[in-house]
Amino acid sequence: MVNQNQHNARVIQAELDWLQSLLKARSAMNSNSGNSIREVLEIPAPPMLEKASSYANLVQKLGLNEAERFLLILATVPHIKPQMLDMFMGKNQLTQQIFTEFGGRKGKNHNGFIPTGETVLFILAGSDLEKRFKYLNLLSSENTLFKEAYLKFSETDSDEPYLNGMLNISRDTLQEITSGKVRKPDFSADFPAQLLETEMSWDDLVLNPHTSDELREIEIWLKHKDKLLQEWGMHRKLKPGFKALFYGPPGTGKTLTTTLLGQKLGLDVYRIDLSRMVSKYIGETEKNLAKIFDRAERKGWILFFDEADALFGKRTSVSDAHDRYANQEVSYLLQRIEDYDGLVILATNLKNNLDEAFMRRFQASVFFPMPQPEQRKMLWSKGFPSNVKLEDRVDLHELARSYELSGGSIIQVIQHSLLMALDKESATIHLADIREGIRREYHKMGRTI
Structure with missing residues (x-):
């Protein structure tokens, strides 16, 4: 039985063979060796017949034409068959x-x-200016491959040719396209965001009724945003995503x-701690943020920016270069x-x-x-596991009435008390241990019982 990897390998190998024929045609045309081909894309791309191939599925989903397929496989080659491009590493005597035109x-x-x-234009158009101008549109940010962040060009210095940017596949x-699966990114220098997960459920959440009502609008937007923006045509009048501020005391x-x-x-949530991300090095904060947003495009992720005041705090004046760059970061x-185009939530303890x-x-x-x-009574009641019992002196109603604690502190x-x-070696929770826990939480807040 042929598995998905074998189907996919066959499709990608056929695409690589096609790319190889394009490269040979360009080489022959460049050396004036009597090749009858006048344009490399006269060589037809292989048919996408393998329904089990993730590469073929992406090509068909996006409706890529032959020039766009060429872009996609060219960007893929350095990752799966880098030696295929060694032909471009020959030096001008x-x-x-390396030859500038390459x-x-x-x-x-x-x-x-x-x-x-520049490599893309050389392969497709050689030194023919008319064809080069034609294929410049292929590299436009409006091309689906770039607009939806499947591909991107690396940044170049402002005083360098922008076509000097490296063609990168996300x-x-x-x-x-290689495995048919996208692994969720881990927190790292290349992706400074943490996936938030919990084994708790919505029933475990205890909120003020007014807070619950305000959250309802966000939930409705997440459910119906596509119909609102596309079917009802509101994309012309509304921004693509939804922005919310969560504020209140810790816990x-x-x-x-x-x-x-x-x-x-059913949406992944990624937490970004802005207090850790804001860099003292000029320009680094933008790079860190770009890594997250570039990766989040098209995913439907909820982006949760914690400690928002670290970047969006009030600024009374712009006194030096760092203040100016901080404003640029904002x-x-x-x-x-x-x-x-998704949900962004910024959180702060200090509105x-x-x-x-900004607000x-x-x-x-x-x-x-x-x-x-x-x-607080509900938080106390829901917090203890079912396999312990409270000693008779523990009155959760009295604890809730007497001690002003957040859910996190409770x-x-x-x-x-459980520890x-x-x-x-007991399953009984004692009031003395609860009170000691409360004393510790009050001490953290600079208060006494």
Whole structure:
């Protein structure tokens, strides 16, 4: 029985063979060796007949023409068959450098040839200016492959030819076309965001009723955004995504609520801690943010930016270069948020620290207050596991009435009391241990019982 990898390998090998024939044709045309072909794309691309091939599925889904298929396989080659482009590494005997018309660059650690925009135009058009101008449209940001971030060109210095940018295939696209699966990214320097997951459910969440009502609008948008924007034509009048601010004291459920929203609707949630991402090195913050947004395109992820005041705090003046660059960082993130077609949530403990102009950009501003006694009672009741019992002196109603604690603090108290019971080899929770846990939480807040 032929498995999916074998189907896919056959399709990609046929595409590589086609690319090889294009390269040979360009080489022959460039050397004036009497080749009868006048344009390399006269050589037909192989038919996409393998329904079990993830590569073929992507080509068919996007409706790629032959020039776009050429772009896709060329961007893939350095990752699956880099030696295929060694033909471009021959040196000009006069300059002792790679021929200028080939374009191409070497990576920092990759010894092979990485194609650039100039390489694309050389293969397709050679030195024919009319054809080069024709194929420039292929490299436009409006091309689906670039617009939807399947491919991208690396940035070049402003005073260098923009076609000198390296043609790169996104990591997710490479995984999709080679294995048929896209692995969820791990937190790393290349992707400074953490996947949020929980074994808790929406029933475990205890919120103020007004907070729950405000969250309902976000949930409705996530369910119906495609119909709203496309079928009802509101994409002409509305921004593509939804922006929300979650604010309130620590431990009141901002992170858990975001995680459960994703869980309820089958969407991945990625947390970005802005206080850790903001770099003291000029320009690095934008690069860090770009890594996340570039990867998130087309995924439907919920992006959760924590500690928003680290970047969006009020600025009274612009006194030096770092302040000016900090404002550039804010502008950059705002623009990426505006352009993102999914849900972006920014969270802060201190709403008053945020700039008022920034606040007006949100469709929703959701307050997570400290829980009231009735909510604290529910948090205490839901927090203890069913296989323990409370000693008779423990009155959860009295605990909820007497101690103003957030949901996060209550679960810390419960954990302390459970650990004390385990240490005593008992399944009984003692009031003294609960009170000690409360004392510790109050101490963290600079308060006393």
